[in-house]
Amino acid sequence: GYGNYITAEGQKKSYWLLQNNWGKHWGDDGTFKVDMHGPDHCQHNFVHSAAFFNLDIPVVVPAPSSEPEINDYYMKNSPDFFSNFYFNKYEAEKANGLGDEKGAIHNTVLYGQSGKETSAPSVSVGDQSGKVVA
16 A cells, blocks of 8 residues: 655655565554655665565476375275285185185085095084084
8 A cells, every 4th residue: 555644854755555474463563664755865766676576486286196195194094905905705705716606615525635536524513411423
């Protein structure tokens, strides 16, 4: 902004009202006044040399991030946590040939060292007294 003031000699002069960058606690609610014409012995006006300037600052472009940074610190929140460290049940069965429910776990045929197929022996179960019942 701008305004007028009266000097000690009674002369009316104009001033620029400028905003400072130190906050409202400094100056007159964060502003200060500068004489528009400056002192008589000054060849360069203060306002022209300080208030008007050209800055050539390049625009900062942030680097693109493909993953959220929160997963760097809290791995348990990462959507890939379990699939990275543990087999998914479906993938484990598929990798072990168990997708069709056949394999060493679900097969009733046992293979001995001789290479001949034998049926699985009956498993004896103990009764409540601990005796083995065939």
